Amino acid sequence: MLDFWLSIVQSLLLLNYATAHKPVVYSVQSPRSNADYYRTCAPRVRCDPQSKYRTFNGSCNNLEHASWGSSNTPHLRLVDAVYNGGEREFRKQVNGLPLPGPRELQNNLFQDVSNSWFDDYNVHLMEWGQFLAHDITLMPPDGSGPADCCAVQNQLNAIPYQCRAVIRIPKDDPVYTQTRRNCMPFRRATTSSSFNCAQLPNIFMVQTSQYIDASQVYGSNDSMAASLRTFRDGRLRSELVQNGQEFCPQRRRMSSVCDGRQNVGVCYDAGDPRVNQNLGIASYQNVFLRFHNYIATHLQAINPRWSDEIIYQEVRRIIGAIIQIITYKEFIPSVIGKRFSEEAGLSIYNSRTVYDKGLMSSTGLEFAAAAYRILHNIIPTQLNYIDESHRYVGAVNITDFMNMPGQIQIGSNLEYLLTGMSETSGRKNQPSYNNLISNFMFHFNTPDTADSSLIATDIQRGRDTGLPPYFVVRQQCKLSAVKSFEDLLAIMVPNEAKLLKNLYASVYDVDLVVGMLLEIPEQGSMVGPTARCILADGFYRFRYADRFFFDVQGQPGSFTQEQQEVLKGIDVGHILCVTTKMREAQKEFFRAPGHEIYSKQTLKCKEVKNMSNFSAWRSNTRN
Template sequence: MKFINKSIFLILLIVLSKTQADSFDEVNLIKTRKVVIDNTFYEKCVSKQFTCYSSAKYRSMDGTCNNLQNPLWGSSFSPYIRLDKAYYADGNFSMRVQFRDGKPLPSARTLQVGIFWMQTPSWDIPDINNYQVNQFGQYLAHDITLMPSNFAVPPNDCCEVQGQKNIPLSCQAVIKVEANDPSYSIINKTCLPFKRAMTAAIDFNCPIFPQIPFNQQTAFIDASQLYGPTPKKAASLRSFQGGKLKTEEINGQKFGIQVQRNGSKLCGGRNNVNYCFNRGDVRNNQHFGLILYEETFLRFHNLITDLLIELNPHWIDETLYHEGRRIVIAFEEIIVYRDYLPILLGKDYCDSVGLSLSKDNKTVYDPTIMPQLAVEFSAAAFRIPHNVAPMFYYFLDQNYDVTEIYKLNEFMGIADQIVPINKLEELLRGMCYNQGRSPLPNYNPLITSRLFHGWVKGAADQDLASIDVQRGRDSGIPPYYKFREICGFKNITSFNDLVGIFYDDFDIGRLQLFYDSVFDIDFIVGALLEKNVEGGMVGETARCIIADSFFRSRNGDRFFFDVPDQPGSFTEEQLDVLWSLDLSQLFCLTTNIDQLPVDIFKPLEVLDMYDCKSIELNLGPWKVDNTG
C-alpha cells in the first residue's frame, strides 16, 4: 500500500467480512489494532444492483460507485464503521453501565453540572481565531455526517412517555435531571428529551448486531449539505436551466428556495418564521452562520455556471450543473485540508501524518481504504468543537459599528434577521471581526441549559453538552481509557494515570466524585478536559480520531480534486485556478461586502485585507474548443 508523504498514518485496512483486519498505525503514536467490520449491509441489505463506470467524470449524488470494486463504500444511508468493538451493556443495544458493579453511569446532565458548570464563564473567552473557524467546521460536519433519530415516529418529546408501560425503544435513554440542578430546578424540569439514533437493524431492517447507526450523508467531502445526499433531493434543488440551483428573489437579493413558510418541519414547526430555506441538509436553517454559508456557496455555484456558459455556450444544463458542482466540491476540499485542519489539529501534525495539501505531492487514491466515517468520530470526537460555538452573533455595518446582537440559542431555525438588505454582509463582517470562543473544556452557557430556547415543544431548553455525552453512550462507543489505547498512548489503569493529560489536574478529583472507576469515564468528557495540542484546538486523543476519518475520507475518494489520472481529474491549469482561491474570495464574489481579511479565520484588525471589488474569478482553463 502507498502512503502519503511516506507517512505511516491511520490507514484502516477494512476487510468487510467477519474476519479481523489490521486497523492503522500513526507515527509513533498508534499501535496496530484489530477491528471487526460486519459485511451484512453490503451483502444482504441492499437489493439494488450497481453498474459502475470507470470512465465516469463526475461523482454520483449519493456517493455510490466511488469505489468501483465496492460501490457502496462511503455512500449515503449506509452504516458507520467502528474503530473498536461496540460497548453496550447487553452486547447489542443497552446503554453502557459501570465497569465494576453494573450500575447505571451517572446522568449526562449530572456530569455537565458537576464537572463543567462551575468552570463555565458567563462570556466568551476570546481566541486567536474568529467566528469563521467554528462556523466552517460546522458547515463541513453537515457535509459528511448526520446520525438521525426517527422523529417521524411519535412521541417527539420522549420525556412525556416516561413512567408509561411499553416505552418505545427510541425513548428509553432520556437524560435525568437532578432536583438540585442549578438551572432546570427553577422551572421544575426533571428530564431532558433524547431519542436514540436510528440503527441498521431497528430502523432499516438490516440485521447488523451489535447495533450500528446509519450515516445519512456521504462520507466524502462532496458538498452534499448544499446539493443533497440523494439523486431525488438533488433534483428538487435544481432549476434545470443553465446548470443552476433554484433561487428566489427576496428584497432584491438572490436566496435559495424556501420550504413552507409557517409550520415547516425543517424550521422546527415554528409559526413565527417567515423565511425557511430548503437545502441539501435538513439542519441548514439551524442558525445564522450556517445560513450564511449555505447561501454564499449556492451563489458561488450559480456564479460558476454563469461563467462556464460564457466560455462554453454549447454546454447543456447537465454538463454545467455537474461541472459547477465539481468545482465547488474541489474548493471545499481545499479549504478543509489546506486551511481548516491545520488550525484544528495543528499544522506540524498535519504535515507529519499526511493530511496537509501540497501542489507537488498529490493525493494518492487507494481503493483498499474504506472511506466511511467511524461512529467514534461522528458521535464523539468531531463534537468536541462544540466548545467553540459562540454565545452571540454580532452584526456590523461598514464602519464596524454594531447594529444588532443576537443570542445564538434564541434565533435558531430563523432566517428572518438576515434577509433584509445588507444584513448578510453585516453578519459576515461580524463573524470576521469578532474573536471566536477559546477552545476550553466547557461549552457556552447558552447551549448547555437553554439550547433551542423558545423553539418547539420537546426541544426547547436543551443541553448540548449532555446530549453529546448521551449520544456517545447511545452509539456504543468505547470509554475514554479505551480511546487512549486505540491511539497508542500510555494505558490508563487508574485515576493517577491522568495526571499531566488534562488542563488542570484538579479535574481528576472532580471525575472521581462521579465515576466509580477510571474505566467508566465517557470519551467526550475526558477528551474535553485534555490539554489542547500545540497549534491546535483539540486534545491529542480527539485529534487522533478526527485525523483518522479525514485521512480515509480523502485517500479513499477516487474523485478527490488532486487525484491524478482519473477521468474526472482536473488539468494542471485548472488546479492552479483552484489553488488560488480562498474562502474570503468566495464571500467577496457572492455578497456586496466591501473588504475581507486575506486570512478568513483571523480577526479583521490584525490582517491584510482584500478589496472585494478587485476580486474576479477566471475560469479560462475550462474553455473547451468546439470548432471541430
Template sequence: MNTFILRLFVYVVVVCPVLWSAHAHKNSPLTHGQEHTHYKEPPCAICPRHGRCVPKVQCPAHVRASSYNPACHLNGAVGVCCFTGSGHAAENERKARAATLISAEDVKSSHSQSRQKLSQWITLAAKLLEHSMHTIVNTTSPSYGHHLSVVTHDERAATLGRGGLLNLFTAQELKARQAISEDDLALGFTEHTDGPFCPPQPSCSALNRYRSIGGECNNPSSSTWGAVLTGFERLLPPNYSDGTWAMRTAKSGAPLPSARTVSSALLLDGSHPSSTHNMMFMQFGQFIAHDISAGVIFNAENGSAISCCMNNGEDILPPELQHFACAPIEVATDDPFYGQFKQKCINFVRTQIAPASDCSAGYAKQMNGASHYPDLSHLYGSSEEKLSSLRAPGGLLRTFSDYGRELPPLTERKECLAVKEGAACFESGDNHGNQIISLTVLHTIFTREHNRLAKALSGLNPGWDEDTVFWETRRLLQAQFQHIIYNEWLPLLLGPQIMKTFELSPSAGYSSAYDPHTNPSLSAEFSAAAMRFGHSVVSGRIVIPSPQMGGIYETISIPELMFHPTRMRLRHFLDRVLIGLSSQPMQTVDPFVTEGLSRYMFHGGNPYGVDLAAINIQRGRDHGLNSYNQYRKLIGLDMYTDFQQFAPNAARRLVSVYEDPEDIDLWVGGLLEEPIEGGILGPTFANIIADQFARHKKGDRFFYEHGPDVNPGAFTPIQLEEIKKVTLARLICDNRDGIELVSMPPAACLRDDLPGNEPVPCDSPRIPAMDLSKFRES
C-alpha cells in the same frame, strides 16, 4: 564473514530493533498490567513482513493483547508497523473463524425469531400513537426544535432501518444460541452470517465523470462505501453492554451516571476567547460537519417526533408508553438549572440502525443520513428527488429573489420557529440550513457561488447544455470546498505535525494517496464525539457590527438565532454577519459550553431549552463508543488509572460523577485535554479527526487532487493549479452583498486583528482569484 555478521546486526537492531531486543533485553521490561510486556526500543526504520508504518489510530489491532506491532518512524512522529490495516483482527484470524460453520437450523431459526420480534416491536410502536398526547413531542417543546435539527425526510431511511433491526435481531438470537460469541461480533467475524434483510445494491458505471448524488459507486469494488443511509464505521469495536446494541454500563456493571448529571458537573458555562481563531472557523466547521454527518433518528410510525418524557419533561414516560428507541436522560430533582422548572427528563431518541451492505448480521451500526464524503450534499441533496427540487434552468440552483438579492429558496415545510407572515424559512440539501442563522449565511454564500460559476462556465462553453453546466459547476465547487478544508481549516485545527504525520496537506500537483482498500466512511467516534468539539468553541452570542457607524449594531443570543432565519431579509444583515464572524473570537476547546447550548438551546417560548452537552454524551453511548481511556490507549497514550492524574479542578468534578476513570465518556475526556502544539485540540480528538480526513483523501476516488489514472473527473494540471488559489475569503468576497462588506482578512478563519491578517480590499492580490478561462473546454 565478520562483515556479513556486522551488517546483519545493524539491520536487526536499526531497521527493526524489536526483533532483536525482545530477546536480548529481557531484564528491562515496561510492564502494563499482566497481559502485555513491552520493551522500550528505538522505532524501526523499515517494518518487517511487508508491514506499513501508520499512525497508531489507523491500526486498531495493535491494542489487542496478542498483537505484534513494533514502533516505526513516521514523518517526524512514531507510528506502528501494521499488518491488519484498519481491521480489528488479523486476516489469518478472520479466515480461521470463517471456517467455523453455523448450522442451517440455527440460521433459519434466528431469521424467524428476528421477523417475529420486529413485527412485535412495530405493533407496539403503532399502538403508542393511541397515547399521542404523551408519546409524540409537542411542537411547543424545546425537544421539537431538536427534532427539526436531526430529522430526515428521505423515505428510504425507514425501510433500511427496519432491515438493520432485522439483521441485528438475528445476531442477538445467534448469540443467545451460542452460535456466535461476543468476540466474534466485536471483531466482525460475521460476514458468513447472512441476515434476513439485504439492502439493494446500486448500479454503477466506473466511467462516470461525476460523483453520484448519494455517494454510492465511488469505489467500484465496494459500491456502498460512503453512501448515504449506510452505517458509521468503528475505530474500536463497540462497547455495548450486551455486545450488540444495549448502551454501555460502568466498569462495575452499574448504570453510568446520567448524561445531564455529567454535563451539569463538568461542562460549565464560561468564556475563554481564542487569541487566534474567529467565529468563522467555528461556523465553517459546522458547515463541514453537516455535509458529512447526519445521524438518522427513529421516528414514530406516523413520522412524528417520538417523546420519551411526560408532560414536556416533568417526568420520564413509564416503560409501557416508551417507544423502543427511547433512551431518556434523567434529570435530578435538585438539578441546579432544570430543577427550578420541575424538569426530570430530557428527551432522547436513539439513532436508526443501518444494514450491512453484505447482508450480514452483527452489532448495531448507526445510520448516516448524509453521504460520508465532503461533497456539499447539504447544498445539493443526497437523492435524485431532492436535487431535482433544488435545480433551476440554465444549470443554476434555485434561489429566492429578495428585491434583487439572491437567498436560498424558501421552503414550504414548517421547520422554522417563526411562522408569522413575511418570516423567511429556507430550503437546503439536508433540510437543516435554518438551524442557526450564521449557518444559513454560509448556505447563501455557496448557493451564490454555484450560480456565479455556472454563469461563467456557460459563457466560456456555449456548446454545453444546461445539464453539463450544472454537473461541471458542481464538480468545480466541490473541489473548491475540499481545498478550503485541507488547505485552510484543517491546518488551523490540527497543527503542522499532525498534518505531516497523516499526510493531509495539499500536494504540489496530483496526489498519489488513493488506496482502493481504504474505506472513507465516517467513524462513529468522529461523528458522535470528536467532531463535536465544535460545541465547545461556540460563543454564547453573535456580535453584529455596524461598519458605517463604527460600532456594534446588535448582540444576539445564540438560541434566538436557531430556526429564526428571518433576519436574512434585512439588506445589511448578511454583510454584517460575515464581518462579525471574521472579527469575533471563538471560544477555546475546553470543558466549558455556553449556557445557550447547555440550558437554552431550542427553547422557543419556554424558560428552558435542551442541554446539547448532555445529548452529546448520551449520543456517544447510543453509538456504543468506548470509554475515553480506550481511545487514549488506541493513539498510544497511557491510560488514566486514578482521577488524581487529571488537573485538580477536573479531578474533583470527575470523581463527583464517575465511579472509575474507565467510565469517562469520550466526548468529556477529549475536551479535558490540553491542545497539541500548533493546533487547538487535544491529542485524542486530533488523531480521530486526522484519521477521518486522511481516509477521505485516500478512499475518495473523486477527491479533487487525484489524477486521471484514478479520478474519471480529474482536473487538468492547469485547472488544479487555479483551484488551489481558492480561499474562503475569496468565496465570501465574490458572493457578498457588498453593501457594507468591502474587505476581508486574507485568512478568513483567523481573527482580523492578528498582525498580518488585517482586512484588505476584496480586489487585493492577497485574496487571489481563479482564472476561470482555464476551464474553457478545448
C-alpha cells in the same frame, strides 16, 4: 467486568497499526461488524468506471466496493460496540451500576468553568466546521412515536424504545430547579432497522454521502439534487427578494412550522436538512448557492455550446474541490495543528493525493459522535452584526433564531453578519460549551418542555451509539495507557481528574466525549491527543479514500494542473466578495483581528470580481 476491559486492552495492543505518516486507526483486524451491513443488506450497484462526475449519494466512488461511503450506509467503528448485554442497552460501570447521568456530569465538570476567553481565530472557523460537518455526517434521532418522550415516562414497560434514554435532571440542578422538571427530552438515534436492515448490535447509518463533495449544497440523493435545480443553464433554484438579492428557495410547507419551530416565515431548502439551524449556517448555505450560480454564469459565457447538465456538473465538482482545499489548507491545521497535520499526511502542499482503493472511506462513529462533536466548545454565545465601516450594529444570541433564518434577508444583515463573524474573535476552546447551548438549546422551539443541553446530549449520544469508553480509544490511538485516575493527572488539569474520580466508579468507565473534552490540548492544536488522533484518521480517509479528490490524477474526472492552481487560489474571502455586497474581506480568513499572524491587508472585492477567471475550463467541444 474489570477482567473484560483488561482483555479489551490486551487485544487492542495486538492490532496492526499503520505507520506514523498514515494515521489510519482502522485495520483489517478491526471490528467484523463493519462488514455486516455489506454482507447482508447492501444493494447491488452498477457503476460506470468512465464517469467523470460523482454520484450524488457517493456510491461508485470505490469501483470494487461500490457502496462504501455512500449515503444510508453505516458509520465505521474503530472498536466494537460496547453495550450492556452486547446489543443496544447502555453500558454499565465496572461495579455493575448505571453510569452517572449526563446532566450530573455536566453540572459537576462543565457548568461552572465556561469562560469568555477570546481566541486567535474568528467565528468563521466555527462556522466552517459546522458547514463541513453537514457535508460528511447526518445521524438524526428516531422521530417516530410520541412527540414528547418525557411525557411517556410513567408508562413503565410500555415506553417506546426511542424514548427509553431521556436525560434525568437532578433535583438540585442549578438551572432547572425552579422549573420542577426532572426530565430532558432525548431520542435514541435512528438505526439500520429503519432502512430494512435489522442488525444487532445497533448499526447507525450516515444519511449524507461520506465524502467531502458539497452534498450539503446539492443533496445526497438524485431526487433531492433534482429538486434544487432549475435545469436551465446549469443553475440552482433560488428566490430573489429585496433589491434583487438571491437566496435559497423556500421549503414547500403546509404550515408556518420550520423544523419544529412555530410561526416561521422564511424556511430554506438546500442539500442538507439542517440549513435553517442557525443564522451562521443559513448564511453559508445561501453564499454557496450564489457561488454556484456565479460560476455557472461564467462557464456558460466561455462555453456557450455546453448543455445545462455539463455546466451544472462542472460547477458542482469545482465547488466540491474548493471545499476540500479550504478544509485541508486552513481548517484542519487550525484544529489539530499545522505540524501534526503535515506529519499525518494531511497537507495538500507537501504531497499529491494517491488514491487508495483498499481504504474504507466511511465516516467513523468515534469521529462523528465524539471527536468532531467536542468542537461544539468553540461555538460563541452571540453573533455580531458589523457594517462596512467596521462599526458594531448589534448582536443576536446564537440560540434565538434557531430554525428561523429570515433575519439574514433583511436589508444588509447578511453582509453585516458575515463581516461580524470575520471581525469577532471566536470562543476559545475549553472544557465546556457556552451557557446557552449548554442549557437552553431550542428554547423557542419547545417552550413548554425542558430546554435541551447540547453537552448532555453529546454524552448521551455516545452511550446511545455504543461508543467505547475513553481509555479504550486512547489505547487504539497508541497513546499512554490509562489504568488509574492518577494516570489522568498528566493529561488533564489535576482538579478535573479528581472530579472524575468522584463521579465514576472506575477510570475504565469514563465516557469518550468527557475524556476528550478534559484532555489538555496539544501544542498548536484545539484538541487533546485522543481527539486529534480520531480527527486525523477521519480526514485521512476523506482524502485518500476519495477517487474524486481534487488532486488525484489518472481518473476520468481529474482536474488539469492549470485548473488545480486556479482552485487553490480561491478561499472563503474570494467567495464572499463575488456573492455579497461586501467591499473587502480578510486574506487570513480564519484569523481574528489583532492576531500576530493576521494580515492587515485585505482583499478588495472590486478587484476580486474583476480577476474572476475560469478560462482553464474553456472547451471547444459540446461535452
